[in-house]
Amino acid sequence: MSPQAFQDYYPENVAHCYGCGRLNEHGHQIKTFWEGEESVTRFIPEPWHTAIPGYTYGGLLASLIDCHSTATAAAAMYRAEGRAMDTEPAFRFVTAALHVEYLKPTPLGGELVLRGRVKELRGRKVIIETTLYAGEAVTVRGEVVAVQMPESFLA
Secondary structure, eight states, rough: OOOOOOGSSGGGGGOOOOTTTTTTTTTTOOOOOEETTTTEEEEEEOOOGGGSSTTTTTHHHHHHHHHHHHHHHHHHHHHTOOTTTTTTSSSEEEEEEEEEESSSBBBBBSOOOEEEEEEEEEEEEEEEEEEEETTTTTEEEEEEEEEOOOHHHOO
């Protein structure tokens, strides 16, 4: 049996995100896992994710970095507190800042791999650096400042 993805632990009332919500049947439903100290998401763009023929739409790539990073922030907070991801209160993060650098065009048609690392974890804020690979090529880099979701969002 494979381990559950970070997103599989999201409480139902906050599992509807277009990028990572398991309850959004029209969304990307990305799945993120730890591989050592890195978080990893694998995603295959569909033909409708086209920017120009043969290349992936940049907005999708930013969305993948965003959701991968906020999931990593939650998992990192659980790790920092020595808690399992199914314990209460649940950690959920929202994006306070998203910086994306497009280094080269990202081809459409193959698997994309996102790898994230925790740059900083302080209080209710986690900064995640994420690199997106198309094959062996690094095509996009991003940094997300994620902040713990206010209690009012969880009600």
